[in-house]
Each structure stands twice: as structure tokens, then as C-alpha cells.
Amino acid sequence: MNNLYILLTLKVLLLLLPGYTNGQQNAANVAGHPRLILLKGEEKALIEAVKADRYKLKVHNEILAECEEILGTVPVERIKIGMRMLSASREAMLRIFYLSYAWRMTDDKRYVERAKEELAAISLFSDWNPSHFLDVAEMTIAAAIGYDWLYDELSPAERTQIRDAIRTKGLVPSLNSQYNWWLKATHNWNQVCNTGMLMGALAIYEDDVELADQLIERGKESIKLPMKDYEPDGAYPEGYMYWGYGTTFNVLFINTMERAFGKAYDLSSTPGFLGTASFMQNMTGVTGDSFNFSDSDLGGVLQPAMFWFAQKTDNPSLLWVEREHMVKLSANVREDNRLLPLTLIWSKDSDLQAMDPPKNKLWTGKGKTPVALMRSSWVDSTAIYVGFKGGSPSTNHGHMDVGSFVMESDGVRWAIDFGREDYRLLEAQKINIWKFDQDSERWGVFKYSNLAHNTLSVNGELQNVKGHAPLINFSETADSTTATMDLSTLYPQLTALKRKITVANAENVTISDSYAGGATENTIRWSMLTDATVKLVDGMHAELTKEGKKLLLHVNSPHDISLKTWATDFDYVGNETVIVGFELKIAPHQAGDIVVQLVPCR
Template identity: 55%
Template sequence: MKPLIFFLKTALLLCLIRASALAQADPIGPSVKLPDHPRILLLQGEEQALKRTIGANPTWNNFHQAILTECDNLLTVAPVERIQIGRRLLDKSREALRRLFFLSYAYRMTQQPKYLQRGEKELLAISAFSDWNPSHFLDVAEMTMAAAIGYDWLHKGLSAQSRATIKEAILKKGIEPSFDSKYNGFLKVTNNWNQVCNAGMTYGALAIYEDQPELARKVFNRAIETIVLPMKEYAPEGAYPEGYGYWGYGTGFNVMFISALEKAFGKDFGVSQQPGFLKTAGYLANMTGPTGSSFNYSDAGTGGSLQPAMFWFASKLNDPSLLWVERDRLTKDGAGKFVNNRLLPATLIWGGGIDLNNVAEPKSLLWTGGGKNPVALMRSSWSDPAAIFVGLKAGSPSASHAHMDIGSFVMEADGVRWAMDFGMQDYNSLESKGVQLWGRDQNAQRWQVYRYNNFVHNTLTVNNELQVVESFAPMTSTSASPSFTSATTDITQAYKNSLAKANRGIAIVDKAYVVVRDEVETLPKETLVRWTMLTPADVKITAPNRAELTKDGKKLILQVQEPAGITLKTSPTNPSHDYDAPNPGTTLLTFDAPMPASSKGAITVLLLPEKTAGNATKPVQPLAQWPK
């Protein structure tokens, strides 16, 4: 009897394991029933809640009117054409998504036929393209999302012939190529490609579900299984390794994906609970300084922009303080400034229930996050437009879209960004001239691009050498003390061929000025350490160790406290290659610190806003004594 019981228990266990595995592989299940059209993001009848929000809040009303005005401008514009630039059709896919999201929103909110007719015209134009450029699958993903939103939101007003044409395009030019191994490498990567492409395919499958239920389920299940790969990159605290610009892209589309699941299925199948993902709203909220510009390390632009996904996070976490920066962008700049944002209508869908007049000031003046590219973000105040803001970057040049910027920082005070980052250069401007931009080894051409190496970032250069690509710099300590808000990072690996040790610390002291301190230990050879700060200010060197920076009627003093005997220098930011972008209005402020073999030394620089420049400063302690 016992062997029989053991056999039955074993068989039952195997069945349970098999059932569990099948459930994981098929979270959607065979009996799923989806709402009728429209089923993507905003169900039939949910427009009424948005209209109430618009009617009750002037900011949201202005937002709504800005979208309608832009749609009116689109009425006489020719549809998007299939014009490929280099290897990309992406700008056309993005414009199609913007137009169709806007026009479909306008029709649903007003029921005016002009928006339906113009949307239908756009849908038929992109459906007639020969293909959506599957060799660069981001193009397909965004075009599929464009067609899906238009098809779903305009569905009841489209002619039967138009429905058939658009549905066929979504299937043949969107979804089916995603099952071709030549094109679906996005399923295995851990960067924004995975997030964007899975989102686009999911939207396409939602749009045509009733016609292709089995194929659609495969798309849903595949996306739920694979999108968690890039989402693991948010762990542990939410720092997005690709930086601010790609946060808006990867995270924005990830949220589009989750939100679509929530609306269609009533749940997101646990996707949003990936470690660090919900915490990433804190990262983005802290990435912008009082000037409104972001900490634009890696492949990011030089400014900041409205981030629709932040409204989803604020609602999901019931924390309106996450919208401190986004609220300011909407109220000060107006929604009209952001009509080029193709996800703009989602802002109202996700944030319409939030009272923008009652957004509390964030409490913490310091945010730090680990992961592949750890960062520390600190400020002296959230509400003072003259506040000091500092962002410190650790991490690795080997991360996706990274630069050789280990130890680099940006700094603001008095409404001016004094220490800046160039950010990215337009990819096509480099690729069209034959630059192999995506190489990742130490000698890759990527590191010869002027804006991408450590020579022009606000960090150290040792013996005129590049930072080590495969290095990693952890954040080693932080302090949220109001009198000494600080962070330190061990950047030794970035210089492992040139230095025995290297550590950098940055602090805001008494909410009044900034200290940048480097401690280095040399190898058994003489070593030349160069300290660099890139600035948009006018620079006047007033002493060998002192410079006066002026911009927009404001002043900052840069003072080198140690080592003695250095000489500050300025140099233009003229690139050395014809493929490099020009950099007008910027200056490199540098000094060299020769160090003997097998020695230890410190470099201490003070950044003093004008109102504190004449005051006594505190002695700067060794990094080991900085508060933790």
C-alpha cells in the first residue's frame, strides 16, 4: 500500500508542477474575454470622467485644448510618408503615433467627424506602406501602436473596408514579423528595445484580438514573460541605467504596456511588482534641477520634458508629490509646449484624478540608487528657484547607451547650470558618416566621438587615457544631513591601468556651496591627473587656483583648495573630427595635478555661489570622515 500511496503522491506533485508551469507560460489563459472596442487604455464611456476633470481644473482644461488645437493644425497636413533616414523609419513611426493618438483622443472627447476622417486618412496611409521597416524593429513597434490606437479608438466610425485594410496591416506588417527570428532579438535584450517592442506588439494584438485570438494570446503571454528582462534593471532602488532620456522612452512604453493590461484584463499579471520598478518614479522625480533641465548623463538630450508615465506612477502609488516637477512644467510652460510628445494624451488618462493644485513638496533632499549605473541626486531645496542641485554619476561605460562619464557631475545654483554635460549627439549624424557608434570594446570608435569620452566630462582623466570600459564604480556612502548632504563613489576601476586607488565625493555644505573632493593613490610611476569641468558660463581666471564664472547676471567662484601649485586653464570645446557636433557657448575649465610615483594625494575644489563666495568655509575632511 505504501508504494502505491507514494506513487500517487508523486504523480499528483508532478501534475501540480506541470500545471503551474503551464499557468506561468500561459498567464492569459484560453477563456479570456476582452471588452468591446475601444478596449485600449480608455474604455467606452470613460471619456465622461475625463470631461469632468477638464471642466473642474484650468490646467487640465488648457491641456485638453492644446491637444485639440494641435489636431486642428493636423487637419490640413499631408499624411506621414514612408521616407527612411539611414537605417531608420523611426521618426515617421513616432509622428504617426503622435498624430493618431491625438486625433483619436480628439474624436472620442468631441465626437467631431473631422477628427475621425483625418485619423482614418492617416491610418490608411501607413497601412499602404510597403512595410514598417522590420530590420529596425523599434520602427515597427511604434507604427503598430499607432495603428492599434487609431483602429481601436476610431473603430465604430471607420468604414468596413478601412477596418479590413488597417487590421491586415497590423497583422502582416506589425505582429507577424515579430515572430521572425531575424527581427525579434528584442525579446532577449535588457534595454528599452524590449520594452518598446513588447508594448507595440501587445497594442497590435489588443486591437485585432477578436480576429486573431490565438495569435494575440501568444503575443500577450510572450510579452508578459519577456518584458521582465529589462525591468530587472530597475533593481534595487529604481535607477534606470540608460539615463533620463531613455527612461522616458523605455519606462514610458513599459507603463503603456502595463496600463493596457490593467484596462483590458483588470490586472497586470504581477509585471509592475518587479523589484525596483515602482521605485523608479523617485529616480525620475529627482533627476531635474531647479532650472528645469535634467541630469543628462549617457545618451540624453540637454533639457527636460514632460514625462507622462510619472502621472501613472503618482496615481498607482497615491503620491502626488512625485509630480512636483511635472506639475511645474504643465503650469509654467503650458501643455502647448509639449504637443510633440506622442504619448501626451495618456497624461490625462493616468493623471486626471489628481488635483494638480494640491501637489505636496517632496520631503527628501537626497535620492540615491544602485544598479548598473548608480546615481546620487541632491539639492538644498525643492521650492527655492535659486537652490543648489547636484547630480553625481557612478556606474560603468559598458552599460547600455553609457558614456565614459564615471564620477561626472552636474551642478546648479541661482537658477544657472554651472557644471553641465553635453549629453548625446544625434545618431544619424554619426552613422551617416560611417562612425561605428555601437562598439563597446576599449578601442571602439564610439569613444573617439567628442561628447562620449571622459576628456569632456566633469571627471578625472589620468595620463590622458580613456576610462576603462569594463569598469564599475559603486556608490560607497551617502548622507542626507542638511548641513552636509553628500555622496561618495569608488572610481578606482575606471582608472585601474593608471591609478592604484581613486575615490570621489561631492557634498552640498550648509545648503550654501558645493565641495568636490578626489582622493587618489598612484602606481609606481609618475602620474598626471587632470580635473575637468564643462560649463556654459563665461570664465575669468582671477588667480592660479581661482576662477570667476558668470552667466545670466549670476556669478560662481571656483576655488581649488588643494593641491597647491596648480594652474587653472580654459580651452574651447572644438571637436577634432568632422563627424562631431559643434558645441558653441561652452568652455572646458581644467587643471593638471602631477603626482609622484607610489604617492597619495587629494584634490579639493569648492563651487561657491556669489552670495557665499566671501564667507568662511568649513575645512574639508578626508572622505573616510564624511558622514554616512
């Protein structure tokens, strides 16, 4: 009797534990295979949606064409480059996701058989490189999609092999404190790694409910940390490229939860998260290139998460830029497009053929990295575009580019940003680029310093890594847009420094810097990086020429300066670069304004 009483008491206590209760609910409600993203039987509606829209059909055909190329390759191999195996993980994800999609959409046996070869290959890897856990996360997603989507086509032995690999090489290492530091991170590592563990756990859910529930509940709490970075407006601190990485996986986490358990999972109600789609839309210039501040690449690429946001917010104009990327897809179908099938799954109910352009010409966001994104038109190919940023060099992947901007007109980007340096090359030279202290080796890399950006330098010194430039004012009228950042804390040599940028009448851009000097004499350097040919007309004027177009750079004030150029010894998309600007000596406590206009010559 006593033993029975003890057993009953233990069962009651277990039911009262949050994790146990969630586990029972999850076990009762989880969908059958396939349960990740695209559920069983949903292929038919997706096929019809693809056929009815020429943009979707183009993407679909590009995926199938890539699958044909994959059929002629050998399975992915475990190759490390430096400390990373990420290239192998990403290649596996692309191949398995594309082939599994192609199988479900066409019933062509060649695709499923080839996907099984890839799954067998990665299952036999000695490990998935847990010391660089992004590698594990992306490989786990690859294996999870293949296992779940091809479940009915796998033999019992194949299921066992893949399931064991997901568990031992993917999920279990995430319990090791040596590898799971990302659980407390506030950046893209958290988003990607938690999504990998969630998808792996759900793929093999019924075979290890206890482990799966533990990882699901852990991920639901942990992923809230990076989602706070979107507050208050949706500006993403790490810039264009890492928005595409972190946010896409964050959306994948939310969507995976909702599809697997058949109910809303309202992480998307976090302040700023839904607004971040507008941030990303406006981060692409008129040329189609991105505002590539910090560690970002220049080229704009198709962003699957934007299709989820468009459906979630019932705002098809969010896809205005993405539709153009769909048209250009064949030129770079493999370039960062391993999650390409998501664009079709998440746009199933969107009409991409009938769409109005966005309305606002100014988008601003505050938070860790404030931005002001301005343009004179969404439909004029000669329109002016300006991307302007504040924030701090200490932000993850940050540069000393606070106050910097890019500028376009007449289909040309005149004021440019180098964007990221190749991490592997720097790491191979034993340069520690992942510390963000004032004396970090990171700032010895020219492309990371303020001297390489379209901002100010004082006495040739670095910006203060502990400084932060907030967005303090902005406005939009029928004829102009303007925004102001307070850069004062970036320059301790000065008492105050504020930068205002105005796009006026679709005719010019004015950069105004208001300064107040410090206790000693200082030299302010104003600089703009360009890959145009620069002709110094006189001390106050320079003429920039590129692609048969011209831009006039005119210094309105002060009048005691002389424009000059500085060499960079670096190329930008194959073009030689140069810095144009000037230096200004200011007396102790002197206050004044620096005003420069950029005027397209039409």
C-alpha cells in the same frame, strides 16, 4: 470509437498546455472595443476631470489645438532617414492618438475622418521597416489605438485593411528571428517593442486569438528582463531621456494588460520599479533642465509615466516637476509628446492643483548606474542642485562620464554635460558608435570621452570600459547632503580613486577626490565643462560669469597646481563652451586629496 477516443485525448492534452489555457482565459475575459487604455464609456469621467483642473484643461486644449494643425496637413508618408523610419512612425502615433482622443472627447467628426486617413495611409506602406524594429513597434501602436478607439466608426472594409496591416506589417515580423533580437535585450528596445506587439495583438484579438495569445505570453516573460535594470532602488541605467522612452512604454504595457483583462497585472512589484519615479523626479534640476548624462538631451519634458506612478503609489508630490512641464507645454507640444493623452488618462483621479513639494533633498540609487541627486531646496529658485553619477561606460548609451556631475545655483547651470550626439550624423560618417569595447570608434567621438566630462583623466587616457563605480556612501542632514563613488576600476593606472561631493548649508559644493598612485608617475587631469565666461583670477581661483550671475571655483588642495582652460569648439544650447581645470603630477604610490569648491557669489 478509436478515432473519437483520440480526439478526446487531444482536447484534454491541449487544455493542459499553458498557452492554450491562457488563451481560453484571455478570450473569455478580454474587454470589448475600445479595450486599450481608455475603455468604452470612460470618456465622461475623463471630461469631468479635465474640466475641474486648470493644468489638465491646458493639456487637453493643447491636444485639440494640435489636432487643428494636423487637419491642414497631408497624411504621413513612408520616409526613411538612413536606416530608420522612426520619424514617420512617431508622427503617425502622434496624429492618430491625438485625433482619436479628440474624437472620443468632443464627438467632432472632423477628427475621426482625419484619423481614418492616417490609418489608411500607414496601412498601405510596403512595410513598417522591420530591420529597425522600433519603427514597427511604434507604428503598430499607432494603428492599434486607431483601430481600437475608432472601431465603431470604421466600415468593414476599413477594419479589414487596418487589421491586416497590423497583423502582416506589425505582429508577424516579430516572429522572425532576423528582427526579434530585442526579446532578449535588457534595455528600452525590449520595452518599446514588446508593448507595440502587445497593443497590436489586443487590438485585433478576436480575429486571431492564437497569434495574439502567443505574443501576449511571450511579451509577459520577455519584458521582465529590462525591468531587472531598475533594481535595487529605481535608478535607470540609460539616463533621463531613455527613462522617458523605456519606462513610459513599460508602464503602457502594464496598464494595457490590466485594462484589457480587468485585473491587476503585478509586474510593477518588481524590485525598484515603483521607486524609479523618485529617480526621475530628482533627475530634474532647479532650472528645469535634466541631468543629461550619457545619451540624453538637456531639456526636461513632460513624462506621462509619472502620472501613472503618482496614482499607483498614491504620492501626488511625484508630479511636482511634471506640473511645471504642463505649464510650459505650449512651447514644445510636439517635442517628444506623442503620448500626451496618457497624462490625462493616468491623472484622472489626481488633484494637480493642491500638491505639497517633495521632502527629501537627497535621492540615491545603486545598480548599473548609481546616482546621487542633491539639492538645497525644492521651492527656492536660487537653490543649489547637483547630479552625480557612477556606473560604467559600457552601459547601453553610456559615455565615459563615470564620476561626472552637473551643478546649478542661482537659476544657472554652471557645470554642464554635452549630452547626446546626433546618431544620424555619426552613422552617416560610417562611425560605428554601437560597439562599447575599449578600442571602439565610439570613444573617438569627443563628446563621448572622459575628456569632455566633469570627471578625471589619467595621462590623457580613456576610462576603462570594463570598470564600474559603485555608490559606497551617502548621507543627508538638515544642513548638508553628501555622496561618495569609488572610481578605482575606471583608472587602472592608479591603485585607488574615490570621489565625494557635498552640498553644504545651501552655500557651496565641494568635490573631493582621494587618490592612491600606481607603480609609475601619472598625471591626473581635473576638469569641469561650462558655458559660462571663465576668468582665471590666479592659479587657485577662477570666476565664472553667466546670465549676470557669478560662481567662484576655488582649489583648496593641492597647492602646486595652476588652473587653466581648454577649448572645446562645441556649442551648448547656442553658447560657446570651455573646460576649466588643472593637471597634477603624482609620484609612484603617492596618495593625496584633490579638493575643489564651487561657491555662488550672492
